Amino acid sequence: MAFQIGYSLVILLFVYSATTLLRRSKSRYPPGPRPHPILGHLLQVPSIQTWKYFDSLSKQYGSIFRLNLAGSDMVVLARPEDAEELLGRRSSNYSSRPPLIYAGKYQSNNKRMVLLPYGERLRLQRVAFHQMLQPRVIGAYESMQELESAKLLFDTLESPLNNDLHCQRFAASMVFYLSYGKRLDNNQQDLAAISDVIKNFVRDTMPGAHLVDTVTVLDFLPDILAPWRKKALERHEMEVKLYTRLIMEVKHKIDDGNTGFECFAARLWDQKDSLGFDIEDMAYIVGTAFEAGTDTTANTILWFLMAMLLYPDTMKKAQAELDAVMGSEGKSMPGFAHINQLPYCVALTKEVFRWAPAAPGGFPHYSERDDEYKGFRIKSKTMVVPNIWSMHHNEEEFSDSYTFNPERFMNVNTEKFDSFSTGHYGFGFGRRQCPGRHLAGKTIWIAITRMLWAFSIEPVRDKDGMPIKVDPNNCTSGMTSRPVDFPLQIIPRSRAHAELMKKEWARPLSNRIYRPGGWRLNNFSYALCEELPDKAIKDTAIATDAKGFSQ
């Protein structure tokens, strides 16, 4: 009997091994262009608008193709269903990030969440983010979003030519407030310092930005032969100094007995020991929120402005909707209370995310184990890139995909605020999907909707009265992309609209309706009123909380 069982086991083992081997030998790598014997495709992949090159390869080799960058495997996915399967359903294998020696190891000391490999450190950081950015709490930020968008309108009215700076300030101030509990008003010093960090970071994480990330043996060179290492470490020092100063300011406020002070950094100070974070961890966690949320948000608003120049009919349609709801006399300004009455403005916002994704090339994921998919082998340590650009230009899903057409989103359920991040792929996939997406959707909606209500966005005309053309292909490259400076005129729709913009921004903060909520409902309402000297106003805010404003 024992012999028979043993015999059967041997046969089973043999059959299993044979079928596995057979399957392996049948599976092949995804197709791709012919590589150079040593450098692979390293010299073929352009650093300028890489997503468009990848899109052209997907038309030639299919929706899953493979490249080799001097020995490192890269698989590019052009279809959302493949990204959802691999990065979503098989996320236990595809949720890491490719190790970056320059930006990850030296510049970030392996602490920056966006670059972290999959593991416990990432999990803890995502838990911390989730507390601040989950759908249940983002209602608490509506009053801040309305306040900052009022400032955006006012700034644009006062100096329309600086719209780029205003978009940047608007996006930065929103996230800065959530992160450090203070607004970025005309505090150019903090804004300039952080914008600089973001600019460097976007550049340093670009594919091919640093040879050592591809030819990793270069990291064995001594310092004298690797001057880039000193530069990366200097950047690290500068970032740590800046981000630590900001979280220490929060700590001092807490130590000074400001018990109601509420922001992401304050929460982290509370949980520092239970989550096992050191100060540098905390500095980077909060700084990362700021880095990841600022450029993406500002760039999306710039893309919106360009879309309005190219597709003025969509602007007119949105304005007709706004006038029908708010009246055309410019006597009242739209806010979150009107979101369900403005489906076209919701659809237009979603179309901006689709038409010009702020991160068109997607963020690369990284496989940890060998896998097989649709008959293709995907080795461990393969960079897997969801090419959002291709997905948004898949004609089967988005017909006439290069045309900006909000109508394609007109059937969405606008009662669900969450819907800003569905129906397109601009926020990525799986366990690394953007944790700021719910906040970003609403921040961008309020900015776009109020800009449409307030202004006519017009082309600049040449001396013959002809509109100067703008080109959406003229955009920056990197992890995020934005249109290169383009001429436009932003003109108030009427004197009454202009007056209301001024009035709204001049309105004392005490007259604003706060909708507190969030992690600690009452405490958070203090945070929203932090700049207000009057205790009575703080009490009012707490009272409104009790009345159950939206959360």
Ligand code: HEM
């Ligand atoms: C228009 C606005 C935004 C866009 C288009 C955007 C897009 C993205 C994308 C594509 C990713 C990579 C997802 C993946 O790996 O599959 C990402 C990651 C991330 N985003 Fe956003 N994002 C936006 C706003 C924000 C905001 C407002 C915050 C925070 C306040 C934020 C925080 C992050 C963080 C921390 C990550 C890294 C997640 C990780 O590596 O696990 N983002 N975002």
